[in-house]
Amino acid sequence: MAFVGPDTALIEGRSFGRARPGQPGTRRVDVLRGTIDVVLPPPPPKPSLRDWPHPVARAWDRWCRKIETRLAGSELAIDLRAAPGALHRLGGTARLALLACPALLAWPAMTPFDASPVPLPDGAEQVELHAQAIRPFLAGATTGRHFAATNRVARVDSVPERATIALTAVLGENDDLARMLQRLGLGSGDATTVKALVAPLTGRDALMPGTRFAITLGPRAVAGDPRPLLQMAFRPRFDLNATVERRGGALALTTRPVPVDSTPLHLVGAAGASLYFAARAAGASPDTVQAYLQAVDQYLPLETIEPGDQFELVFAHKRAIGGAGDGNRDDTGQDGDLLYAGVLRQGKPLLQVMRWGNDGNFYTADALASAGGQGSGLMAAPVAGNITSWFGMRRHPILGFVRMHAGVDFAATYGSPIYAASDGVVSYAGWHGGHGNYVRLDHGGGIDTGYGHMSRIAVGAGARVSRGQVIGYVGSTGLSTGPHLHYELFRGGQPVDPLSIRFVPHHNAVSPTEIAGFQAKMRQLLAVPRAGGATGA
Known part of the structure; x- marks a missing residue:
């Protein structure tokens, strides 16, 4: 008996395997102390059909070997790039065509399938489908089932209209009263008369958009003619009600004040x-x-x-x-x-x-x-307007790129007066590139102010001006998209934010009587009862 493979047991003083005749027994494998990893051989592959001992399997194996022997000396895939003039290239081309033939024979047919045609509805079916369809009324919908008239139905040539029609209309934006009345069915004569009657109520101003009208139209004199106006009530002003009504065949206006x-x-x-x-x-x-x-x-x-x-x-x-x-x-x-x-x-x-x-x-x-005693200690607002652009980096509205905006812009109406922010001397007055008509004032102490885009300059270089004096008028000269004032403030020659100095709104010198009236008016307003019973606590 012999052992195959390494032994994992600790065995000493023994010999393994069978010794040759006439020779002493020797160890064929060194015995090591400890544990040895066992490496098992891979399992044998499963036998195929050609390995079976059955006669049919043997015959199949012989036939396969003959085919393999014959094909071993031939080249099925021909490299058409090698030896362009060799004869075996023709064989490879023929073999390629032979292999492509079954694929071409199996190409599917692309003829359309025959289907039964869709029958078109006849006249009766079309009427039924139209009755069941849904169409918007604006598109001329006449859907619904129609029945034939019987002896109980009498045809009439015309249908009598309602004697009067009550309507409510609202004047739209950019609309005209006469056009609105004509759209409601009034004739041009009545619409023009109503517009002339209403015009004195609003003076030079037109009726406010959103004004509501309660209108009553009368019966037509002749079929197809516009309906006459019987009455129209509206409120042209908050404190006035007005009514236009027909009296004795003519339209008349009646007003009734509203207590306010x-x-x-x-x-x-x-x-x-x-x-x-x-x-x-x-x-x-x-x-x-x-x-x-x-x-x-x-x-x-x-x-x-x-x-x-x-x-x-x-x-x-x-x-x-x-x-x-x-x-x-x-x-x-x-x-x-x-x-x-x-x-x-x-x-x-x-x-x-x-x-x-x-x-x-x-x-x-x-x-x-303190209008007369403030001197130049405070800066007055240069113009009566609102700030639309601030000091700092911004995208220029005309040039299109970002750059420093060294001032603030005040939106104001064209021709509004521009005032000197404080006492000073005009150091520059004239055209100044993108600033257009430009004035710069020197206020002393390193403080200067600049005023740009003027429509007209009212002072000259070297002139001395006082705070609140008109030095020009608002315009849109230079690089400007609309009438405004570009206002600058310089400290030591460097532009700074003009809003760093709080403005005092411009006003002219006032008399003591006006100051007393101002204080009395403020006391009168503060004496008004607070809404909702609010308290100051």
Whole structure:
């Protein structure tokens, strides 16, 4: 008995395997102490059909060997790139064609399948399909099942119209009253007459878009003619109701004044996290809130207002007493201009500004009273307008690339006066490249101001000007897209943000009588009862 493979057991003093005759037994494998990894041979492959001992398998094996022997000396795949003139290339081409023939014979036919034609509906089926179809009325829809008339149905040549028709119309943007009435069915004569009657009610202004009309049309005199106007009620102004009605064959206008309460509205509330939304929640309109923020920002930076502060504003308001009752306009009231804007801190006024004068600007009592004694210590606003472009980098609206905007732009109407921000001497007056007509003032102490895009210059170089003096007029000269003032501020020859100096709105010198009137008007506005029973605490 012999062992095949390494032994994993610890065996000493023994010999393995069978010794040759006449020779002593020796070890055929070294015995190692410890464990040896055993490497097993791979399993033998499974026998194929040609390895079976069956006679049929033997015959199949012999036939396969003959084919393999014959094909061993031939080359099935011919390299057509080698030996272009060799004869075996022709054999390879023929073999390729022989192999392609079965594929070409199996190519599928591409003839269309025969299907039964779709039958077209006849006349009766077309009527039935049309009755079941859905079409919009604007496209001339006449869908629905139609029945033939019986003896109970009598045909009539015409259908009688309603004697009167009541309509409600709203005047649209850029619309005309006469055109609107003609679209409703009135004749051109009645429409022109109504327009002439209504014109004196609005003066030079046209009717406001959104005005509602309650219209009643009468019966036609002749079939096919426009209907005549019997009555038209509307509200051309907040304080006036008007009615156009037919009397004795002619149209006449009747007006009825609407009692209006013009007491201003006085709102007070906590600023909170958002001053804008707090004022809106108190009942102010968006335009009123925007006017309030602009008025306050002229004297007090908005970022300094704390959440615990209170806003206070008084604005004009009209309300129909008892309601107009016609439903033409909102009877809850109509807001007007902002009259007073203030900020309260711990119940005490932090800022109080009021609209004063014909220019519509807001002033504090101190600013109005110290008009003659402020000298050049403060900068006056150079023009009455709103800031549309700020100091800093921006994309130039004409040149199209980003560059430094060394000033601020004030939007103002063409020809508005431009004022000197402070006392100084005109160091330059004339054309200045992209600035167009340009004026530069030297205020001393290294402070200069510049004014660009003027339509006309009112001062000359070397002239001495005082704060608030007119030095030119708003225009659009130079690189400009519209009438505005480009205002610059220089400190030591370097441009700085003009808004770093708080502006005082421009005003002329006022008399003590006007100052007293200003203070009396402010007391009158603050005496208006606060809406909703609001308190200052």
